[in-house]
Amino acid sequence: MKQYSTEILIVGGGPGGIFTSKSLLANNITDFKVVCDEPEVVCRCNIPYGIGKKFLNDINDAVTSHHTFLPNFDDVGIVGRISRIDHPNKTAYGTFLKSDEDFSVSYNRLILAMGGQASLPPIKGAINLDYDGSNPVGEVVYYKGKSYDKAALRDNVVVVRSVADARRIDAICGTGLTVAVVGTGLVGIEIIDNLIIRGNKVEVVEILPHLVSFLDADMSTHLEEALKNEGANIHLGKPCTEVGDGYIIVGDQKIKADLVVIGAGVSSDIQLAREVGCEIGKTGGVRVNERCLTSVPDVYAIGDLIEIDDAIFSEPVQFQLLPNVMMQGAIIAKHFKGIDLEGPLAVGAGMSHAADLFWGFAGYSEGMVASRDLNVMAEKIELFTAEHASPYAKKAWYKMVVSAEDQGTVKRGQIIGFQAITQEKHLGDLMARWADIIGEKETVWDLPKHNWIHQPLVGNPPSNAYIMTFFTMFTGKLEK
Ligand SMILES: Cc1cc2nc3c(=O)[nH]c(=O)nc-3n(C[C@H](O)[C@H](O)[C@H](O)COP(=O)(O)OP(=O)(O)OC[C@H]3O[C@@H](n4cnc5c(N)ncnc54)[C@H](O)[C@@H]3O)c2cc1C
Structure with a gap:
């Protein structure tokens, strides 16, 4: 040895x-x-794009x-x-x-x-529980707390984690199939978009009453509309409970599905x-x-x-x-090396793109904190990212969630979440800035201390118009 x-x-x-x-x-x-x-070696973030070929010919370009x-x-x-x-x-x-x-x-x-490895929700028929192939090593999926070799997945069921998964989906999609996508997190939404681009009919299944758990319904509705315009059929508020040959069961509906892509998260x-x-x-x-x-x-x-x-x-x-x-x-x-830095990053933040929309979140949505004993206030505004006559002006919706009370670790007026949906593609800096503000536990009263740049032609998503709008909206209702 x-x-x-x-x-x-x-x-x-x-x-x-x-x-x-x-x-x-x-x-x-x-x-x-x-x-x-x-x-x-692959940056897994590329995996959906090897399927839709938006900027990769296939996943091999990213390997x-x-x-x-x-x-x-x-x-x-x-x-x-x-x-x-x-x-x-x-x-x-x-x-x-x-x-x-x-x-x-x-x-x-x-x-x-x-x-981590892909995790399957409890869907009857998705996995052969009696599969007795070799010991599960490397590529496994988790189902009801146990790990299974990926070979145990039903023939028409795939998960999205590895290069092998991307190649498998790439090989079978794009031939006019009906593909069901179960789960609409960051990865699920990207897969839906890329499958549509490849010419598949896509059935979207989400157990929540709206797409994307990180967004509130009044924000994700814009994404839903855009995906529907691209041809997606969307089934909300019910789980997929069963997979069979050529179909899935959602509530009391039997839906055609030649292929089922499960994007339901990762277990460590x-x-x-x-x-x-x-x-x-x-x-x-x-x-x-x-x-x-x-x-x-x-x-x-x-x-x-x-x-x-x-x-x-x-x-x-x-x-x-x-x-x-x-x-x-x-x-x-x-x-x-003997130098202790602050970390690890402790604010959830992400962004993505589907149909013609870019979307992102930092911190918590109203929906995510609904089950907590915490009073929050939320405001949503609709605007253009530059003067609306500017050729660079893009439509945008921003939403801010703020604590309305001192409670536990949270202060009254503390910004606990920010969401954006926009046609403007430079969303990364905006969302990162909000992730920092939220991570620093700033309140709405801290907003005027930030620098915000505005110019009518170029705009810039964090223009003073929208930040001062939020400042005015919240501080008008919340006494300092
Ligand atoms: C489809 C997809 C899209 C994504 N998109 C984004 C995105 O746009 N933005 C973003 O920020 N994040 C994204 N992510 C998340 C990001 O890829 C992960 O956070 C990141 O891969 C985690 O890295 P890791 O090294 O912790 O774990 P992993 O990527 O899971 O790597 C762990 C490695 O350890 C290996 N391993 C496990 N056990 C052993 C063992 N016993 N011996 C040797 N090796 C072992 C595994 O095989 C694997 O190679 C995406 C993930 C997926 C699946």
Whole structure:
């Protein structure tokens, strides 16, 4: 058995493992090994676009090698899978991907970056529960708390997580199929859009009464309308309960579906972390502190694997997004150099595009806090992103959610959420700015201290017109 010895062992070669490796190198820390069990490297964010071919011919255009990110991968990388970690003796055991031979790695500090795998809601027929293929390794799906080899999925059911998933969908869609998409999160909406572009008829199924849980109904209605105009059939407020050959069941309706794409989220791959003894939080992620240290000394965890406390309610959450993963790698590398930064990012924020609309959110919607004992106020405004006669003017709807009372960790007037839907594509900076404002726990009374630039032709989404409109609306109703 090949034996390695290293100061730092990283398990998992997704964005978390790779960016942590890059950060270590950037800090002149070279005594580490990263174990990757996927032979190809892809930024998963590209996966929907390999299907719709909006800017990729296929997913292969986005696939790259470990060496692209880590030129010294031959020295620091191991292409294999870790199957057991004996943490008391600080040794991990695994198998090489190519040769099936075993190896071991002794380490001093451990970074867990196993990410997550697609999770299936309880849908009868979606998975062959009696499947007894080889031990579930690598590509698995979670169903009712158990992991299954992806080969156990019904022939006409796919999930969206890996390059293999993208290739599978790409190979069978685009031939005039009727495709059902179950779940309308960030990934679900992108898949719907890309499937429509490929010429499929798309049936959208969402258990909530409106699309996208991060948006409120009065915002997602614009997205719904745009997708309907593109030809999507939308079924809201009922779960998909069954899949059969050529159909799905939604409520009491049998709907034609040649292919069923399930975009219902990701569950953290916690098996090894549990074996190591790491505390697992309420959300099913590995608990970490602000340095990404788990409950076990010398064991760190990052990325889709972890749970942190959010900035607003100080409650456990999982933010399974790329920027969070990258920042966590940077935080650990600096920590190993003796510099402790603040982190990890503790505000949920995302954005996407479908039909002719760009949409984004930061923090919480009214709907997301409805079950809490917290009075909130919300205002929505409709505007153009520049003077409406400007050729750059785009339609936009913005919504702000504010706490109406002091309660627990939240102050009266604190901005707890911001949503945007617009035809303006430069949404990233706007949403990031709101994520920062929300993360800093600012109130509506703090708004005038920000710089806002306005120009009639060019506009700029954060123009003073809209920010002062919000300031006036909220401070007119909320006494300081
Ligand atoms: C379709 C899709 C679109 C997305 N779009 C966006 C987006 O637009 N913006 C955004 O911010 N985020 C997006 N994300 C989320 C983002 O991709 C994830 O947050 C990110 O991939 C998490 O990185 P990670 O390294 O923590 O986990 P993962 O990406 O899951 O990587 C973990 C790696 O560890 C490997 N591994 C697991 N167990 C072992 C083991 N025992 N031994 C060795 N290796 C192991 C896994 O095979 C995998 O390669 C998207 C995700 C998907 C699926």
